[in-house]
Amino acid sequence: MPSKTLVEAVNDALNVEMERDAAVMVMGEDVGRAGGVFRATAGLLDRFGPDRCVDTPLAEAGILGTAVGLAMAGWRPVCEMQYESFSYPCLDQLICHVGRYRWRTNGAMEFPITIRMPTGGGVKAPELHEDSPEAYYVHTPGIKVAIPSTPSDAKGLLAAAIRSPDPVVLMEPKVLYRSPREDVPDGEHLVPLGKARVVREGDDVTLIAYGGMVAVAEEAARELEASAEVIDVRTLKPLDEDTLLASVAKTGRAVIVQEAPRVAGFGAEIAALLAEKAILDLRGPVLRVTGYDAPFPFWSIEDEHIPSPARVLEAAMKLLSF
Amino acid sequence: MAQVVPAEGGMRRVIGDGEAQPDGEVEGLTEQDLLELYRAMVLLRTYDERSVVFHRQGRIGTYAIFWGHEAMQAGSFHALERDDWIFPSYRESAIGLLRGMPVETVLAWWRGHPAGWWDPRKYGVASIAVPIATHVPHAVGYGWGMKLRGERACAIAYFGDGATSEGAFHEGANFAAVMGAPVILFCNNNGWAISTPVEAQTRAATLADKAAGYGMPGVRVDGGDVLAVYDATREAVARARAGDGPTLVEAVTYRCAPHATADDPSAYIDQERVEAERANECLGRYERYLRRLGLLEDDLVESVAAEAKEALRTGIAAVEALPDPDPDLVARNAYAE
Numbered sequence: 203m204p205s206k207t208l209v210e211a212v213n214d215a216l217n218v219e220m221e222r223d224a225a226v227m228v229m230g231e232d233v234g235r236a237g238g239v240f241r242a243t244a245g246l247l248d249r250f251g252p253d254r255c256v257d258t259p260l261a262e263a264g265i266l267g268t269a270v271g272l273a274m275a276g277w278r279p280v281c282e283m284q285y286e287s288f289s290y291p292c293l294d295q296l297i298c299h300v301g302r303y304r305w306r307t308n309g310a311m312e313f314p315i316t317i318r319m320p321t322g323g324g325v326k327a328p329e330l331h332e333d334s335p336e337a338y339y340v341h342t343p344g345i346k347v348a349i350p351s352t353p354s355d356a357k358g359l360l361a362a363a364i365r366s367p368d369p370v371v372l373m374e375p376k377v378l379y380r381s382p383r384e385d386v387p388d389g390e391h392l393v394p395l396g397k398a399r400v401v402r403e404g405d406d407v408t409l410i411a412y413g414g415m416v417a418v419a420e421e422a423a424r425e426l427e428a429s430a431e432v433i434d435v436r437t438l439k440p441l442d443e444d445t446l447l448a449s450v451a452k453t454g455r456a457v458i459v460q461e462a463p464r465v466a467g468f469g470a471e472i473a474a475l476l477a478e479k480a481i482l483d484l485r486g487p488v489l490r491v492t493g494y495d496a497p498f499p500f501w502s503i504e505d506e507h508i509p510s511p512a513r514v515l516e517a518a519m520k521l522l523s524f
Numbered sequence: 525m526a527q528v529v530p531a532e533g534g535m536r537r538v539i540g541d542g543e544a545q546p547d548g549e550v551e552g553l554t555e556q557d558l559l560e561l562y563r564a565m566v567l568l569r570t571y572d573e574r575s576v577v578f579h580r581q582g583r584i585g586t587y588a589i590f591w592g593h594e595a596m597q598a599g600s601f602h603a604l605e606r607d608d609w610i611f612p613s614y615r616e617s618a619i620g621l622l623r624g625m626p627v628e629t630v631l632a633w634w635r636g637h638p639a640g641w642w643d644p645r646k647y648g649v650a651s652i653a654v655p656i657a658t659h660v661p662h663a664v665g666y667g668w669g670m671k672l673r674g675e676r677a678c679a680i681a682y683f684g685d686g687a688t689s690e691g692a693f694h695e696g697a698n699f700a701a702v703m704g705a706p707v708i709l710f711c712n713n714n715g716w717a718i719s720t721p722v723e724a725q726t727r728a729a730t731l732a733d734k735a736a737g738y739g740m741p742g743v744r745v746d747g748g749d750v751l752a753v754y755d756a757t758r759e760a761v762a763r764a765r766a767g768d769g770p771t772l773v774e775a776v777t778y779r780c781a782p783h784a785t786a787d788d789p790s791a792y793i794d795q796e797r798v799e800a801e802r803a804n805e806c807l808g809r810y811e812r813y814l815r816r817l818g819l820l821e822d823d824l825v826e827s828v829a830a831e832a833k834e835a836l837r838t839g840i841a842a843v844e845a846l847p848d849p850d851p852d853l854v855a856r857n858a859y860a861e
Contacts, residue, residue: 267692271661272668311645
């Protein structure tokens with residue numbers, strides 16, 4: 203298996219899926235000639251031509267809006283939003299149409315649209331290049347949301363998203379784009395949507411994370427003197443409740459790590475799930491380690507905003523001594 | 525490449541007034557076509573008038589009236605072929621009837637019954653767009669997608685004057701031009717977005733002028749003249765099929781009815797102007813034109829009207845006979861899997 207970075211794995215998935223299915227097309231800002239600002243789509247224009255790798259006007263709502271019509275015409279569009287924060291204009295299309303159109307046809311018509319975007323901070327970029335807006339997408343009915351934390355999962359989840367009959371938002375943690383590398387299966391590789399991954403087994407506390415926070419949770423787990431299990435949620439919607447509940451049934455303790463602002467973030471949904479379905483397993487409160495309810499800061503102080511292993515460790519120790 | 529019909533005196537018209545203004549004609553339209561247009565307008569008019577009554581009777585919910593838009597809808601529709609897709613706004617809720625959609629389907633939509641949803645592929649008619657202008661990019665994507673597949677089908681998006689202020693209209697129009705999409709952007713400018721007059725929507729002299737900014741042709745046509753609407757749309761369709769991209773058609777009329785059953789325009793509209801416009805409404809104009817041509821007589825008028833009324837009578841009976849929707853539907857159909 204070749205060693206790949208996460209962004210190389212994304213590129214690999216696009217190549218494989220476009221080769222496999224002639225209806226798959228990639229569209230977005232600078233995805234063609236430039237190969238994408240992160241090079242996720244490099245080489246696709248040369249290989250598949252300008253009809254299937256389309257440099258679009260700079261208009262995110264137009265990208266997603268035309269993707270709806272393209273899907274109606276039999277295409278499987280893979281839309282790139284250049285940065286997560288640039289995706290905000292497309293929320294109008296996402297909420298008003300992408301998530302509703304299938305329902306609006308009594309289930310008769312499929313809208314196999316994939317929306318890819320880099321997400322999260324940690325890369326010292328200007329304002330509105332480092333948000334974590336997954337909750338907006340998760341909250342929209344009709345949309346699935348996945349966030350990989352490894353190159354292999356990025357490839358497999360993207361392939362699954364492209365093949366899904368439902369619209370899927372795939373958020374790629376940009377802090378992981380260029381490192382670390384890992385061996386990624388060649389050719390067709392699928393990671394099913396809706397399955398979490400047990401990153402590390404443990405008995406005393408479950409650290410639940412996704413995207414860029416998985417590595418933070420892992421580091422905290424290594425430093426913790428007790429035995430910590432780390433779960434990578436991978437797909438936020440549909441959520442793999444079974445894996446989360448099984449882990450908490452074993453450990454009795456849960457710390458949720460989320461880079462996004464705290465209030466009504468996805469961690470709150472997991473906490474509610476545990477309150478509803480694991481209350482008798484819990485030996486202490488479900489704790490959240492999150493970003494703050496403030497705009498993502500200027501990058502010179504971004505490390506103060508992004509949950510650190512030390513903050514996760516502190517929460518885990520507090521919970522263990524509850 | 526871009527042509528803009530000047531704002532002043534540039535509005536296309538075919539139907540005269542039987543006095544000072546002579547009638548024109550549209551080449552290629554047979555007597556059968558002319559009567560088909562008439563039947564379509566009567567069906568739409570009947571649908572609309574009956575729907576207002578059905579609403580008052582509590583048989584359907586809030587209803588967006590399109591009285592006076594029949595010429596724009598029937599005329600533009602007649603320029604399409606069966607494979608072309610229609611992207612209606614709520615103002616064109618019943619345009620599917622012209623493609624054979626059952627009356628009860630549209631009535632069910634306004635009755636809030638899930639039987640009012642349809643499979644767009646069945647009629648080549650997209651779902652009724654409730655938000656303003658956000659369906660314009662859908663039509664553009666559809667036309668573009670068909671072009672990429674080497675098909676000759678085009679798409680038409682209907683929207684009002686207010687929609688031209690929305691970002692989605694701009695992004696859709698720009699994408700259409702850049703991609704050379706075979707699309708007709710059909711603006712029914714009835715002068716009002718609920719209570720906001722078109723003069724408060726834009727400082728452009730005409731909405732058709734906006735086409736120049738996108739590098740596409742824009743034409744302005746009398747929206748009360750079904751033949752002029754047909755002619756302008758036919759040109760736009762031909763341009764689309766020839767690979768020459770989109771056209772913005774601005775059809776101009778005056779809203780003679782409330783925005784919707786929930787609206788009382790007396791607070792903002794000039795009732796004298798409304799009365800004057802109603803006296804010159806599109807169906808009556810076309811009927812007089814056909815009579816001048818000798819194509820229409822009282823018995824045909826009566827039989828076409830009776831046919832349309834019967835369609836509405838059976839339609840409302842069918843929708844009222846529908847079983848109550850399955851409550852489980854509230855949790856179904858958002859996802860395939």
